[in-house]
Amino acid sequence: MSTWLKEIEYVPNKIVKERIKKGPAKSGMLRHNIRVRETREIKEAAQVELGKISKRDLWMLGLGLYLGEGTKLYETIRIINSDPAIAKLAIRWFRDICKLDVSNITVAIHLYPDNAVEESLNYWSKELDIPLKQFRKTQIDKRIDKSEKKKRKLPYGTAHISVSSNGNPNFGVKLHRRIMGWLESSLKQV
Numbered sequence: 001m002s003t004w005l006k007e008i009e010y011v012p013n014k015i016v017k018e019r020i021k022k023g024p025a026k027s028g029m030l031r032h033n034i035r036v037r038e039t040r041e042i043k044e045a046a047q048v049e050l051g052k053i054s055k056r057d058l059w060m061l062g063l064g065l066y067l068g069e070g071t072k073l074y075e076t077i078r079i080i081n082s083d084p085a086i087a088k089l090a091i092r093w094f095r096d097i098c099k100l101d102v103s104n105i106t107v108a109i110h111l112y113p114d115n116a117v118e119e120s121l122n123y124w125s126k127e128l129d130i131p132l133k134q135f136r137k138t139q140i141d142k143r144i145d146k147s148e149k150k151k152r153k154l155p156y157g158t159a160h161i162s163v164s165s166n167g168n169p170n171f172g173v174k175l176h177r178r179i180m181g182w183l184e185s186s187l188k189q190v
Helices: 014-050 055-069 084-096 117-128 173-189
Strands: 077-082 106-110 158-163
Touching: 014 106, 055 077, 055 084, 055 173, 084 106, 084 117, 084 158, 106 117, 117 158
Parallel strands: none
Antiparallel strands: 077 158, 106 158
């Protein structure tokens, strides 16, 4: 290593100072762009890998959803979630696999004080393609000990998607028991 300039103090000029100042942001942006590109490529490959969902796949996907998000007690059928994609999957599963009509599906919304009730109802009605007349009473969580960090985390609350038999015994308790049978059978096999 050469030491012949060690006695001269280095004083960066204005251009060098500006480059040093912008360096971390430029580096961060490059890493961000790489991460975004890699994520997109991985998701595209995963989509090809999965292929087209069959009716059997939908059945099993819905069972997994019900296992995680559905009611298991009291012989009522309900799936609760805040993600509209998950809620749409639940409705598709109820309609295509459980053979329910849209009239058998009701929705109740659970909101927080910082949610707009009418906006949330319209949002869920549009997202789920369920008429507002099939919405039940909206519940608002009025607890005052909620953390400030949690505000606006669920801008439209959670959708509680329930099945109403409308007088058909096959769509009430019997359907719940059937779903429980599907779940028990699948869990025994794995």
